[in-house]
Amino acid sequence: MRFLSFTLLCGLLITNLCAQTLQQVITTDAEPNESITQFNDLGVVGISGSNRFVRIVRGTIQPDGDLDFFRFQVLQAGTYTMRVDTTYDSVITLYNSSGAILAENDDDEPGNNNLGNRDTSYTNTDSGITRTLQPGFYFVRVMSVASSGPLAQFRYSLRLFDGSNAPDVDPYEVDQTNNTFETATYIGPLSEQVTNITNGFLRYRNTDFDYYKVEIGAGNMQVRTFGATDTILTVYDSAFNPLATNDDDPFDALNTFQSRVSLTNLAAGEYYIRVEGYNYPGGRAGGWYDITISGVSPLQRRISGFIETSITPLSGIPLNFKIRPAGSNTILRQHNVTTTEGGAYTFVTGFTSGTYDIACKGPTTLTKIARNVSLNANVTGLGFFLRNGDINGDDRIDDVDLLIVLFGFGTPSGDLNGDGITDDIDLLIVLFNFGQEGEQ
Numbered sequence: 001m002r003f004l005s006f007t008l009l010c011g012l013l014i015t016n017l018c019a020q021t022l023q024q025v026i027t028t029d030a031e032p033n034e035s036i037t038q039f040n041d042l043g044v045v046g047i048s049g050s051n052r053f054v055r056i057v058r059g060t061i062q063p064d065g066d067l068d069f070f071r072f073q074v075l076q077a078g079t080y081t082m083r084v085d086t087t088y089d090s091v092i093t094l095y096n097s098s099g100a101i102l103a104e105n106d107d108d109e110p111g112n113n114n115l116g117n118r119d120t121s122y123t124n125t126d127s128g129i130t131r132t133l134q135p136g137f138y139f140v141r142v143m144s145v146a147s148s149g150p151l152a153q154f155r156y157s158l159r160l161f162d163g164s165n166a167p168d169v170d171p172y173e174v175d176q177t178n179n180t181f182e183t184a185t186y187i188g189p190l191s192e193q194v195t196n197i198t199n200g201f202l203r204y205r206n207t208d209f210d211y212y213k214v215e216i217g218a219g220n221m222q223v224r225t226f227g228a229t230d231t232i233l234t235v236y237d238s239a240f241n242p243l244a245t246n247d248d249d250p251f252d253a254l255n256t257f258q259s260r261v262s263l264t265n266l267a268a269g270e271y272y273i274r275v276e277g278y279n280y281p282g283g284r285a286g287g288w289y290d291i292t293i294s295g296v297s298p299l300q301r302r303i304s305g306f307i308e309t310s311i312t313p314l315s316g317i318p319l320n321f322k323i324r325p326a327g328s329n330t331i332l333r334q335h336n337v338t339t340t341e342g343g344a345y346t347f348v349t350g351f352t353s354g355t356y357d358i359a360c361k362g363p364t365t366l367t368k369i370a371r372n373v374s375l376n377a378n379v380t381g382l383g384f385f386l387r388n389g390d391i392n393g394d395d396r397i398d399d400v401d402l403l404i405v406l407f408g409f410g411t412p413s414g415d416l417n418g419d420g421i422t423d424d425i426d427l428l429i430v431l432f433n434f435g436q437e438g439e440q
Helices: 005-010 399-408 426-432
Strands: 013-018 020-028 040-044 046-049 051-061 070-072 078-085 090-095 101-105 130-131 138-143 154-162 184-190 194-202 210-216 218-228 229-238 242-246 260-266 270-278 288-295 301-308 318-325 332-338 344-347 357-363 368-374 379-385
Touching: 020 040, 040 051, 046 154, 051 070, 051 138, 070 154, 078 090, 090 130, 090 154, 101 130, 138 154, 184 194, 194 210, 218 229, 218 270, 229 260, 229 357, 242 260, 270 288, 318 344, 332 344, 368 379, 399 426
Parallel strands: 020 051, 040 070, 184 210, 301 379
Antiparallel strands: 013 020, 046 051, 051 154, 070 138, 078 130, 078 154, 090 101, 090 138, 194 288, 210 270, 218 260, 218 288, 229 242, 229 270, 301 344, 318 332, 318 357, 357 368
């Protein structure tokens, strides 16, 4: 399973806000946390030194009667808010450190700035609490208003922050990017059967379109959203033509307002995914979501060519290829390949665009690098002349290799040309290439 590079956003998102550094910390609820003595510790909410912490919990109420307790700490007196995002009917309760109830809310109360979740726009069943708190520890509980039945289990996002206006930030948007086809978040070529884009965010009550661009091989693709909000999902081709759209799908009984699109017989190439919130009378749905892309044929590049070396026969030689960014020593991917007749080789890699350096090394050869190779298309005829003589594999031909040949005379231990015996030919190979080193 590939967790895009975008999976780094699951933990910590940092952006500047006034004098503090805003840190939105996203976690998931962990059972058991059914009582005030069994809780998930969320840490500090609000100002702590030079940081301002916003805590976001993506959780589930399951099974019937489930209670989720969380503890948080306040370091400075002031206004603090707890809100539950869910498409079902939640209840939120705030306790002090001794377990006494300070406030509880079931439904949003229009005009009451202390109760309700005014960020979402589903119905008035959205729960939340805003209250002045003194420094100390507090507990918050999330549960369903129903003890059993179809509304008793659901997905939710619990948000805790200082003040009454949530400073929610989309981790995939920088300077309002991600809102158009042209500024779509580039996920890249999909080289795995399942790809997750984690912790996307739709701004509450706003017309917020989140665009993502992917590349796949010819075949099928299923895309679905996953979270506690009400999404609409649309998939487009590379010319921005809509291929399919979906509002609600029952694949997840804990939130049937999520979306799923399944496509078949797609051509290899680029596709766009758009996520938006359902447009309620009070504004569009917002909140946190994931995207799961599955069933795809990975898009791949085929690299083929030949080697020349003093090893015979040229077939059956094990080669190691390293793919690195052009001009860099960072190894992105390695492929082990065995040559076929005449020294030919072929391998497939997941990189489908960009320019790379490709290094090749045989078991007793020095490294040779083909530089600035474009992988925007399949590569054919990529040749490597591999200097032979590196018996100990340190990528240089020196005294060590010479001694191995000399002490191995008449045995297979210093054989370089592949005839099964160490003799004058192997000695000449070392002497002829003596002092040479592999390319870096």
